[in-house]
Amino acid sequence: MSAWLDSLTGWLTAHPEGLGLAIFLTACIECLAVLGVILPGGVLMFALAAMAGSGVLSLGQTLLLGYVGGLLGDALSYTLGRHFHQGIRRLPVLRHHPEWLIGAEVYFQRYGIASLLLGRYIGPLRPMLPMIAGMLDMPLPRFILVCLLSAAGWATAYLLPGWATGAALRLPLPQGFWSEAGIVLAVLAVVLGLIAQASLRRQRWTTALSAGLCLASLGALLLGWSRLHELDQGLLALFQTQRHASLDWLMVLITSLGDTRNLLCAGALLGLLLLAARQRRAALFTVLTLLGTALSNSTLKALFARSRPEVLLEPLQSYSLPSGHSSSAFAFFLVLGVLAGCGQPPRMRLTWLLLAGLPALTIALSRVYLGVHWPTDIIAGALLAGGLCAASLTLVQHRQPLEPLNPQIWWLILPLCLALLAAIASWALPDALVLYRYR
Template sequence: MDLTDIQPMLEWLRSHHEWLAISIMLIALVESLAIAGIILPGVVMLFGAATIAGSGVLDVWTTLIAAFIGAVLGDGISFILGRVFHRHIANWWPFTRHPQWLEDGEQFFHRHGGKSIAFGRFIGPVRPIIPLVAGMLDMPATRFYVVNIISAMAWAPVYILPGYLVGASMQVSPPVSEDVLIILAMLFGSSLFFAFMSGYIHDKIQSPDNLSIASDRLFISGRYLMVASGISLILITCLVVIGELKFANAAITQWLVFNHTGLMNQIMVAITLIGNHEVQLVWLGLAAIWLIINRQWKLALALCILITGVESVLWLMKWGLDMNRPDNPAELVRFSFPSGHTTLTTFLSLWFARYIALAIPEVKRPWIWSIGIIIAMLVGFSRLYLSVHWTTDVLGGVALGTLGFSIWLITCGRFSDTEPPQHPVILVTTLLIISTVMIALIFPAARTIYLG
């Protein structure tokens, strides 16, 4: 079913804006509700309603909160139904015709336990069934509601923001420059390639059953990566110092300014905030706490020392080279090379990608690596797009961040850190929630600073 099949509902919502927030909440509730969520096209309905909200009818926070409340209520009602009726539910329609739905839900729940509540929100047919099964199998209510609320915070942006952005883009003409889209597509393509190669190589290193062999290989791979990134950083620095790339820097910056559009300006401000020191400190803090929870005290201390070292090298290079930024009033600090946003985001994105990838099946790991590399590249591109850094600044930041990550791999090899981590879902969910809230709080002021 597509948007044309629910066109009457969308037309009614366009004519009755006052009901839009309540309608989004009810659609999210039905989408999460057992049985009803299987039958009704909740995802399509949410996309259409979010598109209307993004056209200027509702602000993004009201839209997200409405969807969040509906998702929590939908899963909560399903859980209560499971607790009250237990095995009698198997006699309800449509389970009498499709008993495999409940069987698949139970298998999924037994395989993943309480985490299935979070996973289930994002996995097709089992999405509305898992809370019902959790109630049938007498999952502790307190644990269910904690996971229910936390996972709904991540679910709402994933299901609402795409439609909301489409609606917002319709208010801007043109919404996005075709040339910029081509550049972004190239970034995504190259990111996927490097991510799959990185994931493949890393998994081959981690594969031996003998942990000492795996540690030795990890140590050696870290040294090779350190040499490659170190040479790249030295080469880029030399080109910057002798001024060979000034013309290319200026040409790229001028071309990007020419291709600015209203929607892309807003998106790039939000992306560049991922690299802000406030947000990156949250990433570092969560990473250190996570290592401590996993009783890896030495690695937690090593991570803090390494980040301090990378930051120190970064500012020594900035002050020592004293390169001017593009003429943009957004940045009061003139030191340009290398980009601090890009450096820290590259290091921490690769760090999180490595640990999360270790906790999932090998076949899916390259996709996690790709997300980490794409985030780093998008933050770097946002610095170019907003004219607060030159191209060489971003390349230098990528090289320095990768150099720091290579040192981390060497450190892990020394400490024999080859075991899969524990509780990665909790780490990622907490990271997403806190980062999203911080970026949303910073965004209004940052938009004024960067865009005037």
């Protein structure tokens, strides 16, 4: 078996276009109406990405192929729905499985544009929703814009884990790396699994359980981070192999978005807008989460006094555990995810949180890429933010759940907060590029 894998890897290394085509077609079919429901695309994309990460394709090439393939699948599905309209119901496969079409149609009519953003992460809905959008005559420019945004997060979420696994298998990692990685992944999987299960069962104590699990896991990590040295060294080395001059400026821009001061400014604006919209409890939840996370992060950094990696020419003087960028980013975007999911079914609330976690994860990973944080730093930051977000929500919802925000409020707060973040990050970018200079 090992010899067969070695020969396959050797052939792919010599013919990377074959693997690239496979990733492109798999991503396309995974997003293609009807076929995407049948194909086990998630498993195939992980396996193909792992092969790509073994040295055949770079991370950028892998993500780009998956992204473009997903967009093509969306476009074909939309065209199919636009051409056949209601006649699509008479297609042989859909005559035998009308529930595929009915479920996607109800979902689209209920959530509109948001369904294309969220439904991409729900297996049976992903390939059907673009076809429904075409069938119901969604304007093409709007469909293109939404798909350009949603496909980027989807390609990253589906391909990055597999590519990182393949790259890790290729590197000469420290002894003990895989055992430490297995322990950390197992703990995170159990925490997320228990939270998801409690939420789907509509347990009243779900938020309190989430806070307890996240903070308990954070406590275990803070006590045991010194025993995860091989994991930190191995993952940091993996990220450093992907450094490229053309990518550095983008990572610096992303990391500037996650600066604690920037996100506190955006959070203050969010709180003021919520107060102006008479959403006092939502504003209180926002302030408790963001301020609590910032103060707790500063306290823990001073308490553990962990040194940063020696990657920059002039290492930052502050301590690294937990990552302030990671905790602030997860706190801010989780707040948005919680507010977006208020009053919706459990599956939708979880999907909103998943979607909110993607930009926060991107900011956190940029810190490891830039070499200013250890991987366990960003994990600790995410757990801190998740725990305090859940604790704040438990406190605010002690008597009754938060009320859903009016869509008109979202059209006000989301563009303004994101525009403020982008403006601050762009203004700080020149200084940040000078600061993050490599050895």
